[in-house]
Amino acid sequence: MNGNGNLTQRRRGTERTAGCCASSFPSPVGDLTAVVDGDGALVELRFTRQPPPEGVSWDDERCAKVRRQLDEYFGGGRREFALELRPRGTAWQRKVWTALQALPYGATIDYRELATRAGNPNAPRAAGRANATNPIPIIIPCHRVIGAGGALTGYGGGLENKALLLELERGAMCALRDDSVEGVREGGLRAVVAADSSACRH
Numbered sequence: 001m002n003g004n005g006n007l008t009q010r011r012r013g014t015e016r017t018a019g020c021c022a023s024s025f026p027s028p029v030g031d032l033t034a035v036v037d038g039d040g041a042l043v044e045l046r047f048t049r050q051p052p053p054e055g056v057s058w059d060d061e062r063c064a065k066v067r068r069q070l071d072e073y074f075g076g077g078r079r080e081f082a083l084e085l086r087p088r089g090t091a092w093q094r095k096v097w098t099a100l101q102a103l104p105y106g107a108t109i110d111y112r113e114l115a116t117r118a119g120n121p122n123a124p125r126a127a128g129r130a131n132a133t134n135p136i137p138i139i140i141p142c143h144r145v146i147g148a149g150g151a152l153t154g155y156g157g158g159l160e161n162k163a164l165l166l167e168l169e170r171g172a173m174c175a176l177r178d179d180s181v182e183g184v185r186e187g188g189l190r191a192v193v194a195a196d197s198s199a200c201r202h
Helices: 003-017 066-076 091-101 111-118 122-134 159-169 178-185 189-195
Strands: 021-025 032-036 042-047
Touching: 021 066, 091 111, 091 122, 111 122, 111 189
Parallel strands: none
Antiparallel strands: 021 032, 032 042
């Protein structure tokens, strides 16, 4: 892309974030950055590895509701979010993201099932791409989509964080116990998918 093209892209990005406010805060999966629009609707949630958007002002108060509900989720006290969401995407992407929001807490499906729920069972790859471009992870739970064989697949926040989110929802994380986290780091990702609350009864 030439210099003019880069400038145009930056201008479009700034236009999309005009009037938006952002706030960064810690979480068990690393720092998160929430971006809300002028009406207070959440438009993006970014992981620490993703740079903050350009053209936003920083306002913790306007993003406080997002942070509070995420804190409740990570603390085990919230299974559904009560936030106005306004993700930006194509008609197909929005269908996929709507299908994701209907997934129950703790459930997992594969990409073909996601495509089916979005209205096109013959488009698992397209569903996977839409899943990967979800701008509001965790709240729109793209981490609940796994490979057909049960393996964890790519995740914008990193596979370790995907595993931690699934553990949290299955009741197997036991308040993010150090030994659970270490087990994930040692490569036991596939086992997370099969985990259930019995892991916390020892």
